[in-house]
Amino acid sequence: MHDAVMSALKTVNDPELHRDLVSLGMIERAEVVDGVAQIKVNLTTPACPLKGQIEEDVRSAVLKVPGVHTVQVSFGATVRPAAQPALPGVKHVLLVGSGKGGVGKSSVAVNLAASLARDGARVGLLDADVYGPSVAHMLGQGAARVSANADRKMQPIEAHGLRFISMANLSPAGQALVWRGPMLHSAVQQFLKDAAWGELDYLIVDLPPGTGDVQLSLTQTVQVTGAVIVTTPQDVALIDAARAIDMFRKASVPVLGIVENMSYFVAPDTGNTYDLFGRGGSRKLGEQYPLLGEVPIDLDVRQDADAGVPAVLAHPQTVAAQALISVARNLAGQVSVLAVNRALAQSLEELPDQLTVV
Template sequence: MSAESINRDQVENALKTIADPETGRPLSQLDQIRDVSVEGNDVDVSIALTSYSAPLWEDTRQHVTEHLQSSLPGNRKVKVDIVPLDRPAEPIGGIGLTAKSVIAVGSGKGGVGKSTVAVSLACGLQKAGCKVGLLDADVYGPSVPHLLGVTERPTATEKKLQPIDVQGLKMMSMGLLVPPGEAVVWRGPMLHGAITQFLRDTNWGDLDYLIIDMPPGTGDISLTLSQLIPLTGAVVVCTPQDVALLDAVKAIAMFNKVNIPILGVVENMSYFLCPDNGKRYDIFGSGGARRKAEELGVPFLGEVPIQIAIRERGDAGDSFGNFADQDAAPHFERICYSLTKNLAMQKASNPPLPSLSVL
C-alpha cells in the first residue's frame, strides 16, 4: 500500500508549533521557514536561525525532524537544513550598547575560578558561532587578559575604544590600560565611571552575548550594572565545599536584591581524576553546588573538574585550547549548552505578545 500523499500546506501547518530558540515565537510568524518541498516520500525543509541560537542549531534541527516525522502521515524521510539569519541586536540601556543578552558571571568569594569560567563561557559561545564580547569588570584583579594571552593596549578611533579581537572574541579589560603590577585604588564613584565608559565608549559592535566577568563578592559594580543596562541574568560560580557555598548563596541573594535573575550555578573544581591511576578524588567535596542550586530553585549548568591541563592553558593564555581537549571540552560545552537552552526555554514559555496581524 502506497504512503498517503501530502502537500506543502500540511508540512507548513505542522511547523506552526516550532518556536524560534531566540525569541520563543513561532518560526512561521517570523518568516523563518524559508523553503518546503515534498517529492514522494521525501520532505525537505529549510529554516533560518540567528547566530544567537547557534549552540542550539543541531538540537533544533533534530526537534524539527522528529516533529515532522511524527506529525505527518506515513513514514516520511525528512531532511532539515538550517540557513543563517541576520537579526541585529537593538540598543539597550540608553548607552548605545547593542547586545541581545548581557550575562554577569559572579561569585561570592575569590579563588573559585570565576574568571576561568567567564572566559570559557565566552570562548565556547564564540566557537559555537555566536557574536560575543567579554568585559573584564574585575577592576581590582583583572585576569582575563592573562587567560587569553593578550598584552596589547586597546586603541581609540573616533572617541571609541577598540576592543581586542581574540579569535573573533571581542575583549576589554582594565588590565590592558594600567601598567603590569600597578594596583587600581578606586572608590565607588570611580568604579562606576570606569564600568560606564567600558560599556558606553567601547566599540562592541553588534553582539549576541556580552559576558561580564564580575569582581568577587557583593559590591558597587553589581549595583552599577543593574542601573546601567537590563542584564539578562547572572551565572554564579562556586566550589563544592560548604564555606564557598555559603558565599555563593550571598551572591545569589545580592543579584536577587538588585533584580538580576539567576541563570544558573556552575560548580568548579568538582573533583580530581588522577591521570596515573584513574582514581577520583573529591578534594573539596562533590555535588554541593548542584544540591544548593536545587534547594534554591535555580538551574545547575554543569561542573568543571580540577585538570592540570586547564590550569596550564590558563597560565599560557590559551583558554580557547580547552575546546580542543577531549577531556576538558565536554564540561565547558555543557555549560554553554545548558545556559543557551535555559534561555530558549524561558523565551518559549513567555514569548512576546502576538501582533494584531495574527489575532
Template sequence: MDISREALLDALRAVRDPEMRRDVVALGMIRALSAEGGRVALTLNLTTPKTPLKEALEREVRAALGALPGVTHVDLSFDAEVSASQQRELPGIKNIVAIGSGKGGVGKSTVAANLAASLALEGAAVGLLDADIYGPSQAKMFAVEGKRLMADDEKRIIPLRNYGVKLISIANLVEDGQALTWRGPILHGTLTQLLKQTVWGELDYLLVDLPPGTGDVQLSLSQLVPVTGALLVTTPQDVALMDVRRAYTMFRKTHVPVLGVIENMAYYALPDGTRDYIFGEGGARRFAEAEGLEVLGEIPINRAVREAGDGGAPLVVAAPESPDAQALRRAARILAGQVRLQNMMVLPVL
C-alpha cells in the same frame, strides 16, 4: 487533507534538545511552520550556529513529523538567529550576561574566558568585559597582556581581539602590577566608560566578568544597562556556596534574572576512571534545586585548565577535544539556550 498546525506542534513536542532537556517547541526553535497536502515545511532555529546537535535534531524532527498520518515529505531548513533582549541600552548588543561568584578563588574568570571563547567557536559574535577591577585576569588568558587599548577619532575605546572575542580589561589601561584603590564613584565612572564608550559593534553576547562579592561594580552594572541575566559560578564546598547564595540574593534584589549555576572544580578524574570529589559532591546541584535554577555544567579540576590560562589561551582553544573543554562548550550552549528562554519570558516594551 491539510494537517493542522496544532497536530504538527504536538508531534514536534516529542523532539527534545538533549542538552537543554526541553522540547523544541518550548525552546522557541520552530519557525515558519506550514503544511500543504502531505508536504510539511519548517525552519528550525538552532541555539548556536555550529551546534553539534544539528544532525540528531534533524533526524528526530523528520521522524516525528513523518510518523503523522498524511505526511509524505518534510522540507526542513535551519537558521541560528540569536534572540535579543527586549530592553537594549547599548546599540548593537543583543544580550548582556553577568558572570559572578560571590566568592573569589572559584575559577569564575577562567569559566568566563572559556564561555566567551566557546560561544565564539559556536559561531556567535561575542564580547568580554573584564569588570574585575581589582584583579583583572582576562588579558592574560587571552594573550593580550601588555597591549594598550587605543581610541578612535571620536575617543571611543577600541576593544582588543583574540580567539574571535572582543575584549576590554582594565589591565590594558594601567601599568602592569599597579594596585587600584578606587572607590564607588570612580568604579561607577570607569564601568560606564568601558560599557558605553567602547566600539563593541554588533554582538550576540557581551559577557561581563564581575569581581567577587556583592559590591559597587555589581550594583553599577545593574543600574547602567539592562542585564539579560546572570550566571553564578561556584565550587562544591559549603564555604563557597554560602557566598554564592549572597550573590544570588543580590541579583534577585537588583532584578537581574539568574540563568543558572556552573559548578567548577567539581571533581578530579583519577587514572582508574573513578572520581575524587576533593571539595565535596553535588553542592551546586543541591543549591540549584533549592532555588529552582539550572545547573549548566559540572567542570572537573584539571591541570590543563590552569596551564591553558597561564599560557594565554582558554582551554576550549588550547585543547578543544579534552573532556574538560567539551564540558565547557556544552555549558556555553546551554547558556545560549537559557538566554533564549529568558528573552521569550520577557514581555515586550510598548
C-alpha cells in the same frame, strides 16, 4: 505538499521553549522536491544545547507526510534580543559572578565566551574585575593596548573570535589600582557605553568577587539579562554563592544558573575520580536555579589559561572542556527561554490595546 509539511512541523516543539517551531517562527524554509523535503530551522541561538533532538524530531515528523521519503534538515540561528536592549547593538548582557574569590570565575567566564563564539555567536567579554584583571592574560593579549577609533570610543581587542576589554590593557603591567567607589562607577560606565562593542549577541561580564561597587554600578547602568553564579562544591563557597544570589535578587537580576567548578578530579594515571572539595553541593542551590554544569579540575584548563588559549579551543575534547561547552550551551538555552517568554508576555500585555470593540 507544503501545507502538509507545515502541519507536521506544528507537532514539533522546541524542547526548551515548549512551543511548536512554526508558531515560534523558527521554520525558515520548507520545500519538497521529488519526495525530498528540505527544512531549514532558524534556532534561537547558534549554541543551542538541544539541536540534535530538534533535528531528529523534525525528521521523524516530516517523514510521516505522504510522498516524503527523505528529509534534509539544515540550521541557521538568530539570537532573540531582550525586550529592552542593554546597549545599542548588544542583545544580552550576562554577568558571571561569585560570592568569593578562588573559585575559577574568570576561567569560566573566558571559556563561556570562547565557547559561544566557537558555536557561531557574536560575543564580547568585559573584564570588570578592575582590581585583579586576568582576562587579557587568559586570552594571550596581556601586552596589547586598548586604542580609540575615529569616533573616540574605546576599540575592544579581538582574540579567539571574540572582542574584549580589560583594565590590564589600559594600565601599566603590575600597577595596583587604588580607587574608591565613584572612580569604579565611572570606569564601568566607560567600559559599557564608551566602547565600540558593535553588534553582539552576548556581552559576558566577568565580575569581581563579592557583592560590591562594581556589581551595583553594572546593574544600575544597563539592562542586564541575567547572571551566572560560579562556585565550588564546598560549604564555605556555597554560603558566599547564596549571598551573591541574594544580591542579584535585590537588584532584580534573574539568576540563569549555577556552575559548579572544581567539581571533581579524574586521576590521569588511574582514571579514578576524587571529590577533593566534596561534590554536588551546588545542587542544593540548583533546587531553585538551574545547575548549568559541573566542571572538573583539569591541568589542561590551567595550562591553556597561562598559554593564552581557552581550553574549549585548545583542547575541546577533554572532559573539562566538554563540560564548559555544555555549560555555555545550557546558558544560551536559558537566555533564549527568558527572551522568548518575555516577548510573549509583552505581546499578551499589548493585546487588549489592539482589540477593537464593534
